Amino acid sequence: xxxxxxxxxxAREIPAVSDAAYLANLKKVTxxxxxxxxxxxxxxxxxxxxxxxxYAGINVYDNPILKALLKSxxxxxxxxxxxxxxxxxxxxxxxxxxxxxxxxxxxxxNMGFAWFTYWMMTVGLLxxxxxLLLNKATLLYTFYPPMExxxxxxxxxxxxxxxxxxxxxHVIFTWIGWKxxxxxxxxxxxxxxxxxxWMMWLVASLGLVAEALLVLIPWVFGLTRGVDPLIAKTLxxxxxxxxxxxWLLPAYISWYAFLPKQAGGRIVSExxxxxxxxxxxxxxxxxxxxxxxxxxxxxxxxxxxxxxLTFLVAIPSLLTAFSIAAALEDAARARGGxxxxxxxxKLPWNDPSVTGQILAMISFIGGGAGGxxxxxFAFSPVIHNTAWIPGHFHITVGTAxxxxxxxxxxxxxxxxxxxxxxxxxxxxxxxxxxxxxxMLFAIGMxxxxxxxxxxxxLISATALPIYKEGYMHSQIPMALTGISGVVLxxxxxxxxxxxxxxxxxxxxxxxxxxxxxxxxxxxxPAGQNLSTASTVxxxxxxxxxxxxxxxxxxxxxxxxxVLKLVSNASLxxxxxxx
Ligand code: HAS
Ligand code: HEM
Ligand code: CU
Numbered sequence: 001x002x003x004x005x006x007x008x009x010x011a012r013e014i015p016a017v018s019d020a021a022y023l024a025n026l027k028k029v030t031x032x033x034x035x036x037x038x039x040x041x042x043x044x045x046x047x048x049x050x051x052x053x054x055y056a057g058i059n060v061y062d063n064p065i066l067k068a069l070l071k072s073x074x075x076x077x078x079x080x081x082x083x084x085x086x087x088x089x090x091x092x093x094x095x096x097x098x099x100x101x102x103x104x105x106x107x108x109x110n111m112g113f114a115w116f117t118y119w120m121m122t123v124g125l126l127x128x129x130x131x132l133l134l135n136k137a138t139l140l141y142t143f144y145p146p147m148e149x150x151x152x153x154x155x156x157x158x159x160x161x162x163x164x165x166x167x168x169x170h171v172i173f174t175w176i177g178w179k180x181x182x183x184x185x186x187x188x189x190x191x192x193x194x195x196x197x198w199m200m201w202l203v204a205s206l207g208l209v210a211e212a213l214l215v216l217i218p219w220v221f222g223l224t225r226g227v228d229p230l231i232a233k234t235l236x237x238x239x240x241x242x243x244x245x246x247w248l249l250p251a252y253i254s255w256y257a258f259l260p261k262q263a264g265g266r267i268v269s270e271x272x273x274x275x276x277x278x279x280x281x282x283x284x285x286x287x288x289x290x291x292x293x294x295x296x297x298x299x300x301x302x303x304x305x306x307x308x309l310t311f312l313v314a315i316p317s318l319l320t321a322f323s324i325a326a327a328l329e330d331a332a333r334a335r336g337g338x339x340x341x342x343x344x345x346k347l348p349w350n351d352p353s354v355t356g357q358i359l360a361m362i363s364f365i366g367g368g369a370g371g372x373x374x375x376x377f378a379f380s381p382v383i384h385n386t387a388w389i390p391g392h393f394h395i396t397v398g399t400a401x402x403x404x405x406x407x408x409x410x411x412x413x414x415x416x417x418x419x420x421x422x423x424x425x426x427x428x429x430x431x432x433x434x435x436x437x438x439m440l441f442a443i444g445m446x447x448x449x450x451x452x453x454x455x456x457x458l459i460s461a462t463a464l465p466i467y468k469e470g471y472m473h474s475q476i477p478m479a480l481t482g483i484s485g486v487v488l489x490x491x492x493x494x495x496x497x498x499x500x501x502x503x504x505x506x507x508x509x510x511x512x513x514x515x516x517x518x519x520x521x522x523x524x525p526a527g528q529n530l531s532t533a534s535t536v537x538x539x540x541x542x543x544x545x546x547x548x549x550x551x552x553x554x555x556x557x558x559x560x561x562v563l564k565l566v567s568n569a570s571l572x573x574x575x576x577x578x
Contacts, residue, residue, distance in 0.1 A: 015106025033095025044083035056482025081141025121163035128156030148574030207238025226571030265331025286557030356407025356431035388449025422501035433491025444481030
């Protein structure tokens with residue numbers, strides 16, 4: 001049949017860009033996004049180990065030098081969460097997922113607008129950073145009211161997020177233009193994944209946009225009498241769960257589209273990959289109430305519905321696990337790998353970009369399994385708000401995503417700059433240290449959580465008597481967490497050494513030739529003409545219609561919940577906790 005031509009399908013030749021100045025400019029704006037992202041991560045990562053020491057019972061926050069930099073544990077924790085989880089991810093993704101689809105389509109975008117969104121995002125970041133650094137927005141990365149920070153934080157953060165929505169629209173409109181110029185053709189895979197993801201982000205971000213514009217900003221400017229914490233929290237998690245797929249799927253794009261090539265193999269199936277992304281587009285958002293099982297005024301029925309939908313959204317990740325594992329096996333066997341598991345050793349473990357991404361995936365096996373456990377209605381009360389939760393998300397966003405982005409940078413930075421990766425051996429070692437460190441961290445923190453150690457607690461200084469019992473039995477996991485902080489600090493510094501050394505080295509060659517985007521061959525391609533394509537390809541192609549369904553689903557699954565909260569709204573004044 002026309003859509004199944006094993007191994008006959010060669011890697012897609014991306015359209016050539018004849019205008020060298022345009023290409024250089026496109027690469028430059030991408031590089032700005034990526035480097036800004038890593039600068040944020042650099043600061044965030046320096047604070048993490050201090051927190052790990054806290055979870056080992058060691059308090060370093062009274063040290064006078066540190067006191068000059070951080071007013072409190074919570075100012076550090078706010079910076080750590082915001083810089084790592086919100087700023088690093090958003091800047092990296094905005095660069096990565098602007099560049100890839102534009103190259104994939106061979107599109108000519110408005111570069112003035114591309115730079116405008118970059119500077120808008122950066123100005124938003126800088127505005128929000130001022131109160132954060134002055135300890136006037138020590139609200140943790142969830143900024144739950146009635147904790148109230150300086151208005152500049154809310155305004156800056158809103159501008160920053162709004163800029164990402166403009167990037168989303170830029171890519172979506174570019175794709176619509178491509179469709180008009182290519183009637184009857186199948187959208188190429190990388191573009192498809194990117195557009196589906198940006199569409200998902202626009203559905204997901206509605207909650208945060210509503211929280212910012214209708215609740216938080218009117219409140220901090222004194223236009224409303226107070227704030228309803230539960231409405232704000234519910235709108236926050238509308239976005240807050242789906243945002244984890246906004247972080248994760250850019251890594252999936254690399255795992256699906258580029259890693260097979262880097263490892264010496266092929267993409268398993270383009271139709272399956274498209275289906276996976278449609279499932280995320282539809283199902284990522286209406287699940288956020290799994291963060292609110294303990295909250296009042298949301299009925300158990302809605303909590304249960306969101307629980308089942310959470311289990312459903314694990315399915316595209318399970319599909320991904322099997323198809324990426326198959327792609328890696330294909331790669332390893334092509335390199336002479338043999339046996340049931342022996343092939344694993346034939347993967348290019350000397351390549352830091354490949355190794356880092358595989359280690360990131362391995363961490364996600366634990367992170368994903370833990371997430372599914374965490375989502376269960378019965379188990380949640382055992383670990384909600386304990387150290388288990390940071391344990392879970394440091395092997396999802398902190399490793400599956402972060403280590404993937406670091407590993408992508410090992411080829412992307414040379415590709416964008418024409419420079420060579422400095423110190424590949426140090427780069428390789430940094431991926432292993434990050435992986436081992438985060439594994440120790442996750443074991444320690446999940447274990448502490450099971451023993452009742454709370455999250456977001458300066459436990460070393462202010463252990464509340466009710467938690468004492470948990471700490472008494474926690475010596476081993478506390479030690480593991482402390483050690484992990486040291487391993488991660490070393491691994492992190494080695495990563496940043498290679499990154500900055502690469503950036504500071506001289507340009508050596510035309511990266512289009514020496515470090516091209518690693519497009520993979522495909523075992524089961526989607527084909528190019530819609531008329532001859534398979535049912536899966538044809539039914540996944542109308543992304544605009546699927547996008548409309550995603551909007552409908554989220555309103556269906558959140559509308560009644562939010563309406564009830566609004567009709568019961570009770571406003572309270574803000575307070576300054578720190
Ligand atoms: Fe989560 C809390 C449930 C995925 C991040 N999560 C959090 C928080 C964060 C976070 C930041 O239901 C804390 C929020 C806060 O501050 O309060 N999570 C899930 C579920 C999934 C999940 C069901 N989480 C993620 C991802 C994240 C992330 C992804 C970031 C990127 N999470 C929860 C729940 C809570 C929660 C509850 C609230 C807890 C509470 O009480 O507060 C699923 O999406 C997971 C599905 C994943 C899989 C794994 C697939 C595996 C793959 C790798 C394959 C490996 C290969 C390697 C191929 C089913 C794809 C082969 C190797 C060779 C060598 C061959
Ligand atoms: C929180 C350590 C890297 C995102 C924490 C906590 C610890 C920690 C111990 C828990 C603090 C508490 O609940 O009181 C580390 C270490 C890192 C690291 C040792 C590596 C050097 C990362 C990365 C990300 C990240 C790479 C994301 C990209 C977060 C977030 C929080 C957090 C979002 C929650 C903040 C909050 O509760 O408001 N980190 N972390 N961390 N970390 Fe990390
Ligand atoms: Cu969630």
